[in-house]
Amino acid sequence: MADSKAKTRVAVAGLGAIGADVVKALDRGIDGLMLVAVSASSPEKHRGWLAELKTAPEMVPIEQLAEVADIVVECAPSKVVRAIVAPVVERGKTAVVLSVGALLQNEDLVDLAKTHGGQIIVPTGALIGLDAVTAAAVGTIHSAKLVTRKPVAGLVGAPHLVEHDIKIEGITEPLRVFEGSARDAAKGFPANLNVAVALSLAGIGPDRTRVEIWADPTVTRNTHRIEVDSDSARFSMTIENIPSENPKTGRITALSVIACLRKLRASLRVGT
Template identity: 70%
Template sequence: MTEQRASSALRVAIAGLGSIGTKIATALDQGIEGLALSAAAVRDPAKHQAFIGGLRHPPKILPIDQLGEVADIVVECAPSSQLRAIVEPAVKRGKAVVVVSVGGLLDNFDLVDLARANGGRIIVPTGALIGLDAVNAAAIGTIHSVKMVTRKPIDGLKGAPFIVQNKIDIDNLGEPLKLFEGSAREAAKGFPANVNVAVALSLAGIGPDRTEIQVWADPTVTRNVHRIEVEADSARFSMGIENIPSENPKTGLITALSVIALLKKQRATLCVGT
């Protein structure tokens, strides 16, 4: 990279080096046109020393609230409990934040106003889902209904607050069990690490209160399966995706790839898809 190109590169910082963050860091380190990895934030730097040291251009390690100081785009891929601490300081500085823990946005929606007031942006990737381009387009007209059914293997659901609070035993299921049926907003409370996709779908379409979702614990599947039906005045469409779980069984492998694809578009000459 010439010095001129390096200095004009968009600086990207990553909050959280888990299943999603490490893949994004690796892609940036290997080279994405016009982008450079400037910093990362982790809970325990010692735990991540080997990974960071193995990168060709190791980023600075900073506290999560300082990432916006050294980046044009901050990528949030930490637990949703950290969302506010990551997004607030960055958008106050007028920076863009890519939010993957999108369920956490619902209780922190004032961050969108804060971003607007300061020239910042909050960008929600398609993530582990599919077809938010079509939902965005249909929402320009009138969407009548959005219905989603999520099925996950048992390991991908363990520890969800809804399951713990209702003392549901999913360890010995012989057949699929419907755990939840309701709005995307309520689902995000009960399954904060499982249905970010439903919240992203809702924000692209008719909102978290009108987007309907069922969550199933399914011992017969090995993938995180999401099926969606949209009924709109412009089109009716059905979408489905069967995600291979990553090292984190709750998280589909495609999630990190979706963010990498989004980052690539920031400086790409040819952009395909909305």
């Protein structure tokens, strides 16, 4: 086995459904990577299962993750994204960001990364086909649209619903609760619509990317459909994600992060 000194040190910020799965995968082993630290808002809640890992990571405050790791994976609430990512990219290191909606409120983080030689990586997450969108964007994309359908439990409490007094509890048929830009979707549904922002950043930006959101009591999976028209291809893709323990998040999101980490040091990389 390669000497641990040759391995890239990884830390995980946030130990919810996604963060915990990523930590366990790193502990099982990903070539070239070594889990060194984690951070959580309630450390005591996690000490039990962390202690059972093969190599228990150090529990540190989020501000210190950048000091002890080369790659920091953000799996935390959007409000703390800046506190996690800024110190990482300022040191010329890599941040893997899941709460991509927060990048729209902190767009200078990208400039910060550029200035200091750092990098922000956005995994595909719960979406599909970002490699096709990225390729099409090298040419000209005429339009990009995302239609999201979620079970009611996955949308309850979203700021847009509260602000506009939209009641979805007890609905018996699909209800469109939002239509607008990806930027506005991210503001109104910060726990739900990272997919819209990821699509927009891969393609034509958050103001031109259109989004529809439906609360749908007839579905049990978080469903996302992309429709893109460009000068190289016209395509539409649909993914139906099984929710994780957190109804707002699909199981595939954690798997996407793990796949992203595996690609970093892989001998063979498939996909754009």
